[in-house]
Amino acid sequence: MRLPIRPVADAGEAITEREITEPVDLCLPSGRLNPAAVGWTRSPVHRANLRGWGRNKRFEYWSISTPDAVITLNISDHDYRANVAVTYGSRTEDREIRQGGNIWLPRHVGMRDPDNATPMRAQRRDTTVEFVPRGRGSELYATSPRIRVALRVQAEADHESMGVVVPWSNRLFQYTRKDNGLSATGTVTVDGVEHRVEADSSMVIHDHGRGRWPYFTFWNWASGNGTTTDGRRLGLQFGGKWTDGTPSTENSIRLDGVLHKISEHLRWQYDPGDWLRPWTLTGPTVRVEFVPTKHVHHVFNRWIVLNRADMCFGRFSGTVDIDGDRISFSGVPGHAEEVQRRW
Known part of the structure; x- marks a missing residue:
């Protein structure tokens, strides 16, 4: 199987994607992309056996939304x-706290387990973030000042x-698993004030990634969680830009726990x-229409390394056709973003 390097589909086109249901290695023994790993999944079956050094990318990102704030851990x-970071952003005030930052030439930060079954922990000075899988x-x-x-x-x-594998070539590729509709319980303490997080009023998003990226990347990502107009x-x-021109998309909806893949590259229009x-x-x-109510801008620019992100929080309304049925929704809370990276 020869993996595509040149574009094979434009935004707005439908494509054919293969569902993978059995465990599969992401990479061949040579370190190149395993053709059998290209496809999508509804549960984690990819084994991220990355090899080599220099362009490998491993990341875990969690976002927890409550009625008062958005907390992220990375x-x-x-x-x-x-990079290790924890942030707290108020929904009602123009207030955001960021703790952590970059670690240059690290030995490792506990993310080399190809099965992602062991705890991941990283520390930068006085900021520590840890993720522990539990069934x-x-x-x-997270702990920070x-x-x-x-x-x-x-x-x-x-x-x-x-989950989906996006192949730019047999040397550059990405396995990503996007999850939402999760809930959290526990505490977040900010400047000595404890805030309770409850399952019935929190929304959690998890972004898991393993792959080998090109130097420049540009993407859109949107995620929402709620109910349809008939109560499901x-x-x-939804994702875009970085998957355009590949045989994979990052688009799906989940209805009553069941995933439905959307095999088409979407057109994103915004100002x-x-x-x-x-x-x-x-x-x-x-x-789908997304109406933002809050915009957050972040940029880190050190000439050869750039991270520019514009994230908006708001509500989704619209329709998606699945297996002949039209799924309608209105006022579903979530976020949409544009991100540019050189790394």
Whole structure:
């Protein structure tokens, strides 16, 4: 199987994707992409056996939304650079606290287990972040001068999540698993004030990635969690730009715990000059509008390393056609973002 390097599909086109149901290695013994790993999954079956050094990317990102705040925790290992971070952003005030930062030429940050079954822990000076797998859930911990986190995340028994391998070539590729519709319980302490996080009022997003990336990447990501207009449990997952021109997409919806893959590259339309104007995501079966209510900008620029992110929080409305049925929803809370990276 020859993996595509040149574009094979444009935004707005439907494609054919293969569902993988059995365990598979991400890489061949040579370190190149295993052709048998290209496809999508509804449960984690990829074994991320990355080899070599220099362009490997391993990351775990968690976002916990409550009625008052958005808390994020991140550990990433890019061979020559690692990042450990915990943030707290108020939903009602113009207030954001960031703790942590980059670690240059790290030895490792506990992310080399190809089965992702062992705890992951990273420390930068006085900031420590740790993720501990626990069956169908995870425990999330962070300590820093201003933020402390102790949370338990759990999925329901029928919960499915989307995994997909995106092949740019047989040398550059990414396995990503996007999960939402999760809930958390525990505490977040900010500047000495403890905030309770409850399962019935929290929404959790998990972004898991393993692969070997090109130097420059540019992407859109959107995620939402709520109910359809007829009361079914709904999870929204959309991605774009970085998958355009490949035989894979990052698009799916989940209904009452069951994943439905959307095999089409979507058109994303929004105004980078005014992030709070409505966004639209469209394709052959997708017609979605996202109305932002808050915009967060972050940039780290050191010439050869760039991380620029514009994230908006708001609500999704629209329709998605699945197996002949039209799924309608309105006012579903979530986020949408544009990110540019050189790394």
